[in-house]
Amino acid sequence: MWQLFLDLFFPRRSLAGAEGEWMTEEERRTLIPHPVIEEAADLKRRGIRSLDRLVAASTYADSPLLKKAIHTFKYGHVRWLDKELGRLIVQTLTEIDHSSQITKNNHGETLGGSDGTRRWSRTFEGRVGSREGNRRLPSREIVLCPVPLHWARRFQRGFNQSELLARVVARERGLTVLPLLKRRRWTGSQMKRTREERLTGVQGAFCCTTDHPPAHVVLIDDLSTTGATLESCARALREAGVFSVEGWVVAHDHRRGD
Numbered sequence: 001m002w003q004l005f006l007d008l009f010f011p012r013r014s015l016a017g018a019e020g021e022w023m024t025e026e027e028r029r030t031l032i033p034h035p036v037i038e039e040a041a042d043l044k045r046r047g048i049r050s051l052d053r054l055v056a057a058s059t060y061a062d063s064p065l066l067k068k069a070i071h072t073f074k075y076g077h078v079r080w081l082d083k084e085l086g087r088l089i090v091q092t093l094t095e096i097d098h099s100s101q102i103t104k105n106n107h108g109e110t111l112g113g114s115d116g117t118r119r120w121s122r123t124f125e126g127r128v129g130s131r132e133g134n135r136r137l138p139s140r141e142i143v144l145c146p147v148p149l150h151w152a153r154r155f156q157r158g159f160n161q162s163e164l165l166a167r168v169v170a171r172e173r174g175l176t177v178l179p180l181l182k183r184r185r186w187t188g189s190q191m192k193r194t195r196e197e198r199l200t201g202v203q204g205a206f207c208c209t210t211d212h213p214p215a216h217v218v219l220i221d222d223l224s225t226t227g228a229t230l231e232s233c234a235r236a237l238r239e240a241g242v243f244s245v246e247g248w249v250v251a252h253d254h255r256r257g258d
Contacts, residue, residue: 023084027065031084033092034062036252048227050234052244055096056224056252057088066251070222074161082161085222085250086168093173093248143214144170145180147221147233148206165250166220180213180240181206181233202232208240215243225253 023031036056043051060067066088073081146162154160163177170177184207219233224247234245 023069023081028084030065031063031069031088032058033088033095034058035092035095037096043227046227048231048234050231050238050245051219051227052246054224054227054230054247054249054252055089055092056249057092058251060251060253063251070251074157074222077158079159079164082164082168086165086172088250089165089169089220089248090172093169141214142175142216142218143180144175144177144220145217145233145237146177147219147229148179148181148183150183150185162221165222169220169248178214180209180217181236182209202228204232206233206236208236208242211240213237213240213242217242217245219245219247221247221249223251223253224249 034057036054036059038046038054040052043049043054048054058066069081069085072078073085144166146160146166148162149157149160163179166177169175183205185205217237219230219237221230224230227247230247230249234247237245
């Protein structure tokens, strides 16, 4: 009943302005992945040292429609778009599976394989835990962790877009979502900041919520530009003892200096 009322007085409009639904079939066909994969060596050259790999479904340059979809999702409060945007990440992972993408993490171990987005392709050797000083054998299972919002931003928006995306990916890939991170201070909007200001502004902004995190974590977010937010999150996870960290995002904006 409530939805009928909303549709009557506030009709749904697609990304291109068509009335009746949030996204038309033509828009769905247009919104396809153009994967961007950055390995650890590429990330290090950009000052991102805590991520093993960054996987983006597309770039803003490749898809202006995607840019509008993300903006509508976050700032237009159209939560329903989580399924469409999450689908892009899932499709990208499927493409990587089919191409048997092989990568290495920051410790030199091989990742990937036929189902590399779900499990590491080999069993890791034991290592010295960064917190306990005890030797342990990391589990091969991957856990998804949404990039957290500050409580004030979440209250304002009504939801965390990264959390919604993580649920979509987890459901399709048979993975687990855990809120392993907390944003412990307000960092403000990053949009108008320079690359250096972004990297500095989010340093120490996140902390791990458990003393016993999983060994392999994938950060989920909607957008990455400088990678400052993902780097800060990954660093907090590594300091808590996480062995390997990747980032999976809907879009990568190379033109802006997150």
